Amino acid sequence: MNPPDLITILISGGIGLVAIGAVGMAVSRHLLRLVLALAIAEAGANLLLVLAGYRWDAVAPILTGATVTRPMVDPVPQALVLTAIVIGVGVQALAVALLIRVKEAYGTLDIRELKTRVEQEICGAAGIAPPESANKPGGGQPYPVPVTTSRESA
Amino acid sequence: MNALALPVVLPLLAAFLVRPAGLASGSLARWFGPLVLLLCAGMLVDTALLTHGQPVSANIGGFAPPLGIVFYADSLALLFAIAVPAFALLLWPREAMQAGGDRISALMLLLVGSGTGMALSGDLFNLYVFYELLAVASFGLVASSGSARAWAATVRYLLISGFGSVLALVGVALIYAQTGTLNLAQLSEFAPERLANPLGLAAFACLLIGFGVKAELFPVNAWVPEVYATAPKRVSALLAGVVSKLAILVVLRLILLVFDLPEARQSLLVLGLIGLVSGELAAWRARDLPRMLAFSSIGQLGLLFMAVSIPGVLGLIAALAVALHHLLMKPALFLLAERWSGGLENLAGAGRKAPLAAGLFTLFALSLLGVPPLPGFWAKLVLLLGLGQQDAVLAQAAIFGVLLMAVVEAHYLFRLVGLLYAKTAHGAPPHRMGDLAVASLLGAILVASMPLLPALAQGLGWMAHQASDVAAYRAVTLGSTIPGVAP
Numbered sequence: 001m002n003p004p005d006l007i008t009i010l011i012s013g014g015i016g017l018v019a020i021g022a023v024g025m026a027v028s029r030h031l032l033r034l035v036l037a038l039a040i041a042e043a044g045a046n047l048l049l050v051l052a053g054y055r056w057d058a059v060a061p062i063l064t065g066a067t068v069t070r071p072m073v074d075p076v077p078q079a080l081v082l083t084a085i086v087i088g089v090g091v092q093a094l095a096v097a098l099l100i101r102v103k104e105a106y107g108t109l110d111i112r113e114l115k116t117r118v119e120q121e122i123c124g125a126a127g128i129a130p131p132e133s134a135n136k137p138g139g140g141q142p143y144p145v146p147v148t149t150s151r152e153s154a
Numbered sequence: 155m156n157a158l159a160l161p162v163v164l165p166l167l168a169a170f171l172v173r174p175a176g177l178a179s180g181s182l183a184r185w186f187g188p189l190v191l192l193l194c195a196g197m198l199v200d201t202a203l204l205t206h207g208q209p210v211s212a213n214i215g216g217f218a219p220p221l222g223i224v225f226y227a228d229s230l231a232l233l234f235a236i237a238v239p240a241f242a243l244l245l246w247p248r249e250a251m252q253a254g255g256d257r258i259s260a261l262m263l264l265l266v267g268s269g270t271g272m273a274l275s276g277d278l279f280n281l282y283v284f285y286e287l288l289a290v291a292s293f294g295l296v297a298s299s300g301s302a303r304a305w306a307a308t309v310r311y312l313l314i315s316g317f318g319s320v321l322a323l324v325g326v327a328l329i330y331a332q333t334g335t336l337n338l339a340q341l342s343e344f345a346p347e348r349l350a351n352p353l354g355l356a357a358f359a360c361l362l363i364g365f366g367v368k369a370e371l372f373p374v375n376a377w378v379p380e381v382y383a384t385a386p387k388r389v390s391a392l393l394a395g396v397v398s399k400l401a402i403l404v405v406l407r408l409i410l411l412v413f414d415l416p417e418a419r420q421s422l423l424v425l426g427l428i429g430l431v432s433g434e435l436a437a438w439r440a441r442d443l444p445r446m447l448a449f450s451s452i453g454q455l456g457l458l459f460m461a462v463s464i465p466g467v468l469g470l471i472a473a474l475a476v477a478l479h480h481l482l483m484k485p486a487l488f489l490l491a492e493r494w495s496g497g498l499e500n501l502a503g504a505g506r507k508a509p510l511a512a513g514l515f516t517l518f519a520l521s522l523l524g525v526p527p528l529p530g531f532w533a534k535l536v537l538l539l540g541l542g543q544q545d546a547v548l549a550q551a552a553i554f555g556v557l558l559m560a561v562v563e564a565h566y567l568f569r570l571v572g573l574l575y576a577k578t579a580h581g582a583p584p585h586r587m588g589d590l591a592v593a594s595l596l597g598a599i600l601v602a603s604m605p606l607l608p609a610l611a612q613g614l615g616w617m618a619h620q621a622s623d624v625a626a627y628r629a630v631t632l633g634s635t636i637p638g639v640a641p
Contacts, residue, residue: 018320018324021320022317025313025317031309031313034313035313038313038316038317038320041317041320042316042319042320042323044320044324045320045321045323045324045327046323048323048324048327048328049323049326049327049330051327051331052327052328052330052331053330053331053334074334076330076336077327077330080279080326080330083279083283084323087283087286087319090290091286091289091290091312091316091319094290094293094312095309095312095313095316098293098297098305098308098309098312099309101302101305102302102305102306102309105302105305105306106302106306111310114306117303117306118303118306118307118380118384121301121302121303122303122380122383122384122442122445123442125495126383126441126442126444126495126496126497127496127497127500128441128442128496128497128499
C-alpha cells in the first residue's frame with residue numbers, strides 16, 4: 001500500500017471515530033456510555049488534529065543538535081494535541097467523579113429516569129405539581145416495576 | 155504587555171493561592187479573590203484610558219505572532235474584558251464569603267481569568283483552551299450548590315459541553331489543515347482563498363456549535379433550564395449574563411475576520427430564529443420563575459445571534475446593543491428570582507410586600523419587551539432596521555418572527571407583573587439586601603442610559619467601526635505594537 005492511501009485511511013478513521021462518538025452520544029441511555037462515547041469522539045478529533053500537520057516523508061520534530069537533513073513533521077499540531085488530550089482527560093475525570101455522586105444520590109445512571117427525577121425535584125422545590133408523564137399508565141394504574149437488563153446494569 | 159496579560163494571569167495564579175491563603179488566615183482567603191478581581195478590573199480600565207480605546211496588542215512570552223500567541227485589545231475586547239471581573243465582583247457568590255468558601259472562590263477566579271483571556275486572545279487554539287478552562291470552572295460552580303439535582307444537571311451540561319468541545323477541536327483541525335495557521339489575523343488573510351469553500355464552512359459550523367454551547371445556541375442548549383434551575387442564582391446570572399456574551403464575542407470575531415460568508419451569516423440567522431421562537435414559547439409555558447428566565451434567556455440570545463448575522467456596521471451595532479442590554483438585564487432578573495424561585499402562582503401579591511423588587515422587575519420586563527423610551531426598544535429597533543435592510547425572504551421572515559415573539563414575551567411578562575401586584579396574600583420571603591442592591595444598581599444604569607442615548611449610540615457606532623476594521627486588526631497584531639503598552 002502506498003503512503004498517501006494510508007493518510008486517507010487515517011483521516012477517514014478520525015472522522016469515523018468522531019461519528020461513532022456522536023452516534024453513541026445520541027442513542028445511549030446510560031451515563032457512563034455517554035462519557036465513553038465522548039472519549040471516543042475526542043480521540044477522533046485529536047487524531048484529525050495531529051493528521052493536519054503530518055507528512056509521510058518527514059521525521060519527528062525533535063532537535064538533537066545534529067543537523068537534520070530530512071524535513072520535519074509540523075510540530076504545532078503535536079503541541080496542540082497534547083494540550084487537547086490533557087484537557088480531555090481532566091474533563092472525563094470530572095465527569096466520572098460526578099457520575100459517582102449521581103449514582104450515590106439517585107441509584108441510577110439512566111438518563112431518562114434521571115431526567116424525570118430531576119424534574120420532579122425541581123418542581124417539588126418550586127412548590128408546583130410535577131408534569132404529567134406521557135408514559136403514565138392510564139386509568140390510575142400504578143407504574144410498572146422498571147426492568148433492568150443485565151446488559152444495562154453491567 | 156503586562157497590563158494586558160496580568161488580568162488573565164493574576165486570577166489564574168490567585169485561584170491556586172486561595173487555599174494556601176485560607177490555611178494562614180480565614181479573612182485573607184475571603185477577601186483575596188475580590189481584591190484580585192478589583193485589581194484586574196482596575197488594570198483593564200487603566201489600559202482602556204491609556205490607549206483611548208485604540209487597538210493594542212501584546213505578544214505573550216515575547217514570541218512574535220503568528221507563531222506566538224497574541225492578545226488583541228480594541229475597545230470591544232476591553233469592554234467585555236472589563237465586564238468579566240466587574241460582574242464577577244457584583245455577583246460574587248455568598249458561599250465564597252463563608253467558612254470553607256475558598257473552593258468556590260478559586261473556581262470564580264478561574265472563571266474570570268479564562269473569561270478575560272477569551273475576550274482578549276487573538277489565537278484560535280488559545281481561545282479553545284480558555285473556553286475549556288471556563289467550562290470546567292463553570293461545571294464546578296454549577297455543582298457547588300451541592301444538591302443531587304445540581305450534580306445531575308452538571309453531568310448533562312458537561313456532556314453537551316464536552317461534545318461541543320470535540321466539534322470545536324475538529325473545526326480547529328480543519329482550519330489548520332487548510333491554512334497552516336491559527337492566528338486570527340493571519341487567518342483573515344488566508345480565508346478568502348482557502349476557507350471560502352465547503353470545507354471552510356464545515357469548519358465554521360463545527361466552531362459555531364462548539365462555542366455555541368455556552369451561548370445557548372439552538373441545537374446545543376438542552377442544558378440551560380436544568381442548570382439555571384439548580385445552580386446558585388448568582389452563578390446562573392454570571393453564566394447567562396457574562397459567559398454567554400464571551401462565547402458570542404468569539405463567534406463575532408470569527409465571522410468578522412475569518413468567515414465573512416453569506417452562508418455562515420444565514421446559518422446564524424436561522425439558528426438564532428429557531429432559538430428565539432423555541433425559547434420564548436418555552437418561557438411562555440414555564441411555571442416557575444427561574445426556568446422562565448432560563449428559557450427567555452435562550453430566546454434573547456437567539457435574538458443576539460440574529461443581530462450577529464446582519465452584515466456590515468449596522469449589524470455590529472445591533473449585536474452590541476442587544477448584547478449590552480442583555481448583559482445588564484439577565485443578572486438583575488436572576489438576582490430577583492433568588493427569593494421568588496417558587497411557582498408563578500405563589501408569587502401572587504409578592505409586589506405588595508417587596509415594592510422595590512417588583513418595581514425593578516416591571517422595569518426590566520418593559521425593557522426586555524422593548525417599550526419605547528427604555529434601551530431595550532432601541533436595541534430591538536436597530537436589529538429590525540438591520541434585518542429590514544436585506545431583501546432576502548429569510549430576513550423578512552425573521553422580522554415577522556421577532557415581532558410575533560415580542561407578543562408572546564409581552565403575554566408571559568405582563569401575566570407575571572399582574573400576578574406580582576395581585577390583591578392576595580403571599581408567602582414569598584423578602585430579598586436579601588445585597589441582591590436588591592446589585593439589581594437596583596443595574597436598573598439604575600439602565601435608566602441612566604436613557605438620557606445618554608445619543609452619546610451611547612455614537613460610542614457603539616465608533617466601537618463597531620473599529621471592530622469591523624480587519625486591516626487594522628492585522629496591522630496591530632502582526633505589525634508593530636504601540637509603545638507604552640508594548641514591551
